[in-house]
Amino acid sequence: MAISGSAKGILVLVALAVLALGLAGFITGAIGAAFFDRESFLPTPGVHLAPQEILGSEPGHELKEGGFDFVITNTILSSVVTSLVLILLFVGGTARMSVVPGRLQSLLESIVEALLGFVESVMGAGKGRGIFPLAATIFLFVAFNSWLALIPIYQSFGVIKDDKIYATFLRPAGTDLNMPLALALISFFVVEYLGFRAHGVGYLGEFIRFGQLLRGRILTGLIDLFVGVLEAVSHVVRVVSFTFRLFGNMTAGEILLLVTSFLVTFIFSVPFYGLELMVGLIQGVIFAALTVVFAAIAVAPHEGEEEH
Amino acid sequence: MALLDGLEKLGFHIPSLIVFLANFAILLAILYFFAYKRILAMLDQRSASIRESLSEADRVRQESTQAREELEAQLGETRRAGQQVLEEARQAAERFREEEQARARAEAEDFLRRARAQIEQERNQAIEQVREHFADLAITAAERVIDRSLDRDAHRDLIERALSESAEAQRN
Numbered sequence: 001m002a003i004s005g006s007a008k009g010i011l012v013l014v015a016l017a018v019l020a021l022g023l024a025g026f027i028t029g030a031i032g033a034a035f036f037d038r039e040s041f042l043p044t045p046g047v048h049l050a051p052q053e054i055l056g057s058e059p060g061h062e063l064k065e066g067g068f069d070f071v072i073t074n075t076i077l078s079s080v081v082t083s084l085v086l087i088l089l090f091v092g093g094t095a096r097m098s099v100v101p102g103r104l105q106s107l108l109e110s111i112v113e114a115l116l117g118f119v120e121s122v123m124g125a126g127k128g129r130g131i132f133p134l135a136a137t138i139f140l141f142v143a144f145n146s147w148l149a150l151i152p153i154y155q156s157f158g159v160i161k162d163d164k165i166y167a168t169f170l171r172p173a174g175t176d177l178n179m180p181l182a183l184a185l186i187s188f189f190v191v192e193y194l195g196f197r198a199h200g201v202g203y204l205g206e207f208i209r210f211g212q213l214l215r216g217r218i219l220t221g222l223i224d225l226f227v228g229v230l231e232a233v234s235h236v237v238r239v240v241s242f243t244f245r246l247f248g249n250m251t252a253g254e255i256l257l258l259v260t261s262f263l264v265t266f267i268f269s270v271p272f273y274g275l276e277l278m279v280g281l282i283q284g285v286i287f288a289a290l291t292v293v294f295a296a297i298a299v300a301p302h303e304g305e306e307e308h
Numbered sequence: 309m310a311l312l313d314g315l316e317k318l319g320f321h322i323p324s325l326i327v328f329l330a331n332f333a334i335l336l337a338i339l340y341f342f343a344y345k346r347i348l349a350m351l352d353q354r355s356a357s358i359r360e361s362l363s364e365a366d367r368v369r370q371e372s373t374q375a376r377e378e379l380e381a382q383l384g385e386t387r388r389a390g391q392q393v394l395e396e397a398r399q400a401a402e403r404f405r406e407e408e409q410a411r412a413r414a415e416a417e418d419f420l421r422r423a424r425a426q427i428e429q430e431r432n433q434a435i436e437q438v439r440e441h442f443a444d445l446a447i448t449a450a451e452r453v454i455d456r457s458l459d460r461d462a463h464r465d466l467i468e469r470a471l472s473e474s475a476e477a478q479r480n
Contacts, residue, residue: 050319063321070323079328083335090343097350099357105350112347129348133340141335173328177319182328247318 018267025266032264042265043164045258049251051075051176052167054159061167074158074169075176082145082173090140115139115288122292123299131295134190138183139288145173146250146280150273174250174283177243184242187291188235195298206302207232238294242287249283443467 026032033040050062051073063073093104101109115136119128148154149172158168173179195203205211209228213221253276260269312320443464450463 049317050321051324063319063324068323070327073321073324076324076327076331079331083331086335087338087342090339094343094346094350097346099350099354101350108343109347109351112344113351116348116351133336133344136344137332137336137339140339141332176324176328177315178321178324179328181320182325182332186329186332 021266022264022268025264025268028266029264029268030262040262042262045262047255047258048167049177051171051178052159054167054169073176074167074171075173075179078149078170079141079145079173079179081170082141082148085148086140086144111140112136118289119292122289122296124296128292131190131194131292134186135288135292138187138291139284141284142174142183142246142287143280143284145179146253146283147277148172149254150276150280172250172254174246175254177247180243180246180250181239183246183287184239187242187287187294188239191291191294191298192235194295198299199302202302203298207235238290242290246283246287249279253279439468439471442471 027036028041030040030042048062053061053063053071054074054077055072063071090108093108097105116128116132119132119135120126122128123131149170154170155168156165157170158165160166192203195206199205207228209224210221212224215221257269257272257276260272446467447460447463
């Protein structure tokens with residue numbers, strides 16, 4: 001009973017602390033400010049769609065439109081940090097492999113095994129090893145980039161101007177249009193490369209369909225030609241949908257966290273952090289899974305083509 | 309170029325794009341060569357070794373079963389051979405015993421026969437001697453009684469005849 005009693009005491013304390021934090025959050029947040037008719041303690045959050053320069057001609061400023069200078073933005077820094085974390089984790093964890101694995105090795109092995117299992121479930125057993133490194137890296141990069149940004153201290157340092165953080169040094173790379181676009185382009189080119197490798201020049205027959213027309217069937221020939229054009233467009237649109245799905249989700253997540261912690265400070269935003277953990281995982285899975293699925297479609301035998 | 313303007317408002321920036329492409333390519337290369345390859349090799353190695361040990365265990369089990377069967381067969385054979393040896397020994401002993409018994413019996417009979425023959429011979433000798441002495445004794449006694457000398461040879465012949473008659477009568 002003593003243990004249960006002290007546990008109950010701790011529970012009551014935690015509940016009181018949560019209540020106090022909630023109350024304090026309500027009072028200090030923007031809603032509380034409006035309620036009590038006074039100035040908010042927090043600066044109004046600004047939404048910057050473009051990333052900000054950290055090193056370059058104008059630190060702290062948003063990227064100039066149409067600029068062609070190489071500058072280090074906070075999103076680039078974030079993607080480098082994400083890469084370093086992944087490299088440290090994976091290369092460090094696999095530097096000394098043993099048949100009887102330690103904890104870290106076990107964890108990394110199960111991650112790789114799960115990803116490989118997924119890739120092979122789509123591509124067919126034993127055929128997934130070609131696309132696996134790309135899919136796994138996309139998943140890890142997207143997920144870790146998003147998760148790292150949820151560490152509270154991640155966005156606490158930045159360029160200070162007028163006693164305010166004007167631009168944080170680190171900002172999740174998914175909120176920079178260029179990062180999802182880069183991944184989408186890589187995914188696109190790898191998928192098309194796999195298609196050409198599997199079918200040779202015949203892969204173009206997916207998009208340029210004169211076959212029916214040459215056989216004298218005008219109506220079906222025209223329809224087929226149109227289907228080919230649609231197919232080509234759909235491949236290009238994949239890049240757009242890849243890009244804006246990730247960009248939109250990451251940006252929306254950042255804005256959601258910003259707004260919730262502005263409206264009510266402290267613990268109100270905690271559930272949204274949990275939500276963002278899920279969103280990071282899901283976006284990583286979606287990006288990797290769609291790449292694998294598109295690759296599987298690209299290498300699959302076409303209509304009228306024998307299995308080989 | 310309204311599209312490009314719109315994209316640039318969202319932050320589209322070619323140098324950044326190149327940096328992200330390079331960053332991802334480097335990350336992919338490093339993870340591929342220094343992590344995935346190792347992990348996949350380890351997974352393959354482990355599954356191969358598990359498969360190998362399973363088949364090894366299977367092989368050992370089969371071998372041990374076979375060895376046990378062989379051992380049992382050998383044991384059965386040995387037992388049979390032992391029983392055979394035992395049987396042979398028993399038969400040999402039996403034969404030996406019978407032979408010995410027969411030999412001993414034959415020896416004893418032989419001994420008995422010889423003893424009997426000797427006894428017979430000695431008896432005959434003794435009878436012969438007694439007969440000789442008896443004849444002399446009878447003549448001497450008769451001489452004493454009649455106090456004169458008798459024709460020794462004639463009397464002896466007479467006595468001999470009487471004795472042999474009596475011996476014959478006795479025998480019959």
